Amino acid sequence: MTEFLQQIINGISLGSVYALISIGYTMVYGIIKLINFAHCDIFMVGAYTGYFAITTLRLGFIPALFFSMAVCALLGVVIERVAYKPLRNSAKETLLITTIGVELFLQNIIKTKALAGPNVLNFPEVIPTATFKIGGLQFSNIQLITLGISVIMCAALQFLISKTNTGRAMRATSYDRDAAALMGININRIISVTFAIGSALAATGGIVFGMLYPKLEPIMGVMPGLKAFVAAVLGGIGIVPGAMVGGLSIGLIETLSKVYISSGLSDAIAFIILIIILLVKPTGLFGKRNVKV
Amino acid sequence: MKETYKKYIKVVIGLIVAYAVFQILFQTGMINSYYNRIIRQIGIFLISALGLNLILGFTGQFTLGHAAFMSIGAYTSAILTRNFGVPFLLALIAAAFTAAVLAIIIGYPILRLTGDYLAICTLGFGEIVKVFIQNVDYLGGARGISGIENKSGFTVIFVLAALCFAIIMNLIHHSSKGRAILSVKEDEIAAQAMGINTTKYKIIAFAIGCGMAGLAGGLFAHFSQFIDPKSFDFSKSFELMTYVVLGGMGSLSGTVIGTSILIALPEWLRGLSDVVKEYRMLIYAIMLVSMMLFRPQGIMGTKEITVAGLKNFFGKIKRIFRSSSTSVNKGKEA
DSSP, X not given: OHHHHHHHHXXXXXXXXXXXXXXXXXXXXXXXXXXXXXXXXXXXXXHHHHHHHHXXXXXXXXXXXXXXXXXXXXXXXXXXIIIIGGGTXXXXXXXXXXXXXXXXXXXXXXXXXXTTOSSOBOOOOSSOOOEEEETTEEEEHHHHHHHHHHHHHHHHHHHHHHHSHHHHHHHHHHHOHHHHHHTTOOHHHHHHHHHHHHHHHHHHHHHHHHHHSOOBOTTTTHHHHHHHHXXXXXXXXXXXXXXXXXXXXXXXXXHHHHHHTOTTTHHHHHHHHHHHHHHHOTTOSSOOSOOOO | OHHHHHHHHHHHHHHHHHHHHHHHHHHHTSSOHHHHHHHHHHHXXXXXXXXXXXXXXXXXXXXXXXXXXXXXXXXXXXXXXXHSOOOXXXXXXXHHHHHHHHHHHHHHHHTTSOHHHHHHHHHHHHHHHHHHHHHOGGGTGGGOEEOOOOOOOXXXXXXXXXXXXXXXXXXXHSSHHHHHHHHXXXXXXXXXXXXXXXXXXXXXXXXXXXXHHHHHHHHHHHHHSEEOGGGGSHHHHHHHHHHHHHHOTTOHHHHHHHHHHHHHHHHHHHHHOHHHHHHHHHHHHHHHHHHHHHOTTTTTTXXXXXXXXXXXXXXXXXXXXXXXHHHHHHHHHO
């Protein structure tokens, strides 16, 4: 039983990272109906930016976090403006291929010697690890921080979306882009804001992921990114609270299946879930509208 | 009827001439073994890319799991020749067949999905196949299979690539099934309304395309002599997709051009200098994005290179030259 609870704790801390990434997928999909494959690489860039902020710029944890969020938000906006905006009305395949091109670009630009090089880097221990024990259960402070940051970020995002004018405009744009434009909403600005928020959250995800699993490599974003995407679909793509719940569920399922089923097959289980959801209930857990699939 | 046979004979003669030219170049050493290897590589990936073009370009189904079918073919043929001593050609047929049957089994449920959802589903399928192979000891697990005999010679690859090209060409441009497949791409609802069983044609195209991927996988296993699950992950699927997209979705000759350029270009860049070598994947990525921005239909669009088209093209050039020279003369007179 203790082991089971222990795995639940590990699963929640991993799942909160997935939640942070999957929010970006879901928001972008909700607003321009695009699966942004480059999103997982923004997560990777976020982790690297955190690494450089801590080692080269000698920033503390919180400033490094904000620095990385700012860099990634800017990167997200630039990518959207340069690569996606001109193609907004073209065929879906074209856009998907562009996101894949951007993904390759980000991975390979990090790989160059001028930036990080192809070798694996170790994320610095910015906060000394401490473990607590409560009745046989082990917590590390990193896991608590991960969970704390995710909760704060999600709460802030929820506030932004439901209470502010920008949030209302975002909801309107995702509901009906043309009607929102007719109501005087600046669509381009809203889409940029969406990309900025999604990318900033991915950057936070990158930094906490770096603290949990301190290994940085240019392709580190791919697997977490894919699983976060599964999480977004599980929660109902386009729905922000759904992405949070989906992220936590995928984290739990992965951790538990690693322990109780097979450590090798746990990667496949996330995708089997994905295929089952898509075939049985493509709108996801929280999807209400009749999504055309 | 006679006309068609005449055409076929012409095509066969053309292929024999092309094959003879290549063989002469190989024999005389004008193409050394390094280039020979690149040419064979192009041929193998061409077969797979042609299959992908049938699914992506002609049927309009967005799949990102094509490399998984290559790995299925590669593993099937490698196990058959290595562990059971099955002849190479038989193993290739088995590879294509296994991939096609699996494509039908997988395709039946998932081809109901469209667009992004289908893309993600096939991507997930590719990862499942990879993880599965990594965890089965009989298939070598994550270590892969080494010591496969080198049997994919130029002749086999050339004949099979030509055959695959001809199959798709005939299917698409000269059969009612081809028209049905094209109609699924153009407008699925309209096609359904005209009484076309769209699911059936999607599955047919998917099975043929994936069968070709399996065939290419079998050739690849006996070409590189070593296969592991990692070499068929989704980045390989992306790569295959870029071959098709660069050439033009819906153009077979475009696929030939795209595949040749994208396999030969990195090799050529590698030879240029160290700076280019370091940035070649970056150049590749920039090229892909700018291609999408400025010419999303690819090099050829949906057009094909034909003899008549070439004649027309050179005729135009000739005319341009003639008219410019006459205008120059006129200018002198004035």
